[in-house]
Amino acid sequence: MSAEASEPGTVRPGGRTARTRAAVREATLAELARHGYQGLTVENVAARSGVHKTTVYRRWGNAEGLIADALDLAAEEPWPVPDTGSAESDLRELARLVHGGFTDPELGPASSAFVAAAVHDRAAAAALHAFFARRQRDAAVIVTRAVERGELPSGTDAAEVVRTAVAPLYYRLFISGEPVDRDVADRAGSAAFAAARAGVFSRRDDA
Amino acid sequence: MSAEASEPGTVRPGGRTARTRAAVREATLAELARHGYQGLTVENVAARSGVHKTTVYRRWGNAEGLIADALDLAAEEPWPVPDTGSAESDLRELARLVHGGFTDPELGPASSAFVAAAVHDRAAAAALHAFFARRQRDAAVIVTRAVERGELPSGTDAAEVVRTAVAPLYYRLFISGEPVDRDVADRAGSAAFAAARAGVFSRRDDA
DNA sequence: TCTCTAACGCAACCCGGGTCGCGTTAGAGT
DNA sequence: ACTCTAACGCGACCCGGGTTGCGTTAGAGA
Numbered sequence: 001m002s003a004e005a006s007e008p009g010t011v012r013p014g015g016r017t018a019r020t021r022a023a024v025r026e027a028t029l030a031e032l033a034r035h036g037y038q039g040l041t042v043e044n045v046a047a048r049s050g051v052h053k054t055t056v057y058r059r060w061g062n063a064e065g066l067i068a069d070a071l072d073l074a075a076e077e078p079w080p081v082p083d084t085g086s087a088e089s090d091l092r093e094l095a096r097l098v099h100g101g102f103t104d105p106e107l108g109p110a111s112s113a114f115v116a117a118a119v120h121d122r123a124a125a126a127a128l129h130a131f132f133a134r135r136q137r138d139a140a141v142i143v144t145r146a147v148e149r150g151e152l153p154s155g156t157d158a159a160e161v162v163r164t165a166v167a168p169l170y171y172r173l174f175i176s177g178e179p180v181d182r183d184v185a186d187r188a189g190s191a192a193f194a195a196a197r198a199g200v201f202s203r204r205d206d207a
Numbered sequence: 208m209s210a211e212a213s214e215p216g217t218v219r220p221g222g223r224t225a226r227t228r229a230a231v232r233e234a235t236l237a238e239l240a241r242h243g244y245q246g247l248t249v250e251n252v253a254a255r256s257g258v259h260k261t262t263v264y265r266r267w268g269n270a271e272g273l274i275a276d277a278l279d280l281a282a283e284e285p286w287p288v289p290d291t292g293s294a295e296s297d298l299r300e301l302a303r304l305v306h307g308g309f310t311d312p313e314l315g316p317a318s319s320a321f322v323a324a325a326v327h328d329r330a331a332a333a334a335l336h337a338f339f340a341r342r343q344r345d346a347a348v349i350v351t352r353a354v355e356r357g358e359l360p361s362g363t364d365a366a367e368v369v370r371t372a373v374a375p376l377y378y379r380l381f382i383s384g385e386p387v388d389r390d391v392a393d394r395a396g397s398a399a400f401a402a403a404r405a406g407v408f409s410r411r412d413d414a
Numbered sequence: 415t416c417t418c419t420a421a422c423g424c425a426a427c428c429c430g431g432g433t434c435g436c437g438t439t440a441g442a443g444t
Numbered sequence: 445a446c447t448c449t450a451a452c453g454c455g456a457c458c459c460g461g462g463t464t465g466c467g468t469t470a471g472a473g474a
Contacts (some may be wrong), residue, residue: 016470025261050325052423116326119381129384170382171374177336191402193370198401259453
């Protein structure tokens with residue numbers, strides 16, 4: 001549902017169509033990295049990719065469709081979930097990973113653009129939500145391992161721990177506009193661990 | 208810096224100018240509540256307010272300028288910081304307040320529009336950041352009282368506690384797109400309290 | 415190799431947000 | 445009361461993103 005006519009289920013997925021999609025996806029990421037979400041126009045992407053703008057409009061609809069497609073691609077990439085042997089340092093490392101994804105000069109603009117697009121377009125939002133759902137599933141193993149080690153109480157809601165570990169970073173980046181550094185990431189990871197250890201995220205069976 | 212030529216420092220702040228500003232501000236909030244950020248155009252605001260669109264463009268620049276101005280107004284409104292006698296329930300109540308601000312059918316669309324605008328426009332972002340800075344200062348008293356009562360360790364970073372209490376709500380609302388309810392708000396408040404109690408937000412003097 | 419059609423290229427066109435120049439009005443100062 | 449000018453109203457205009465109709469190409473199937 002995220003980006004129609006962009007998955008290999010199309011009637012004619014061969015040669016030219018695939019080349020067009022690849023060229024447009026690459027151009028989208030390049031434009032995003034260079035000008036951010038503000039400067040992402042269908043015309044620029046069309047010019048850079050060598051694909052006519054009419055074709056881009058037909059297959060992706062608008063700039064948000066381009067982002068949704070690029071986001072689907074990004075979601076499929078593997079993600080190095082930390083495994084340091086300690087839940088607290090795993091969560092700190094997780095937060096640092098998020099921090100790096102937005103401050104890295106190459107990945108940062110595109111990542112920010114994804115969020116910006118999701119804020120005001122339904123298709124981009126759906127793609128971003130799917131992206132985060134997948135990342136949260138991947139990261140849940142951190143909590144699973146911690147419970148097995150006895151670091152966290154059994155019945156701890158893994159997704160909630162992960163959310164708590166990364167939420168302050170997104171809050172600073174996109175809401176309050178406050179700076180984000182490694183210390184912030186470390187505190188967020190430690191706070192999530194402390195709350196989990198205190199049993200705040202334990203599922204209640206009576207509910 | 209947020210909204211130039213909208214503060215009472217203008218050369219001619221009297222009668223007509225003030226009426227125009229009030230009419231435009233009211234129309235902006237009404238349009239925001241009805242159509243959200245997506246449907247906020249200068250033309251619609253001009254038509255609703257009875258002010259000519261050229262005038263709106265001259266004084267507010269664009270749609271984001273309108274939002275920045277409305278945000279400045281909202282920031283000046285008093286805010287009922289919870290005082291229940293317990294830090295944990297104060298923080299839960301604080302999170303519920305945020306939750307209510309975005310789910311309320313009247314306030315919600317405008318609040319969401321503020322965030323959406325801030326993601327796109329620097330002026331709106333500056334206004335939103337000022338708004339949050341003020342709210343965080345107001346809410347810091349919760350931690351101050353808690354420290355006096357001995358509920359939290361002295362030297363606890365009040366702003367960090369407040370951020371942790373509200374960040375998961377914003378994360379769900381604008382990033383991951385997951386549902387937000389009172390239970391989520393309560394967990395966020397309790398998590399912030401648990402982390403603070405564990406000393407995660409204690410300022411280190413050696414730094 | 416031949417056919418058929420999905421997908422693409424192309425240029426003209428439309429449309430609405432945003433701008434410009436000028437005349438008018440109202441309120442601040444005296 | 446009178447003046448002076450900041451602020452506003454007004455309509456024409458510009459411009460670029462997005463659309464439309466049609467001709468062309470390439471690749472899937474036989």
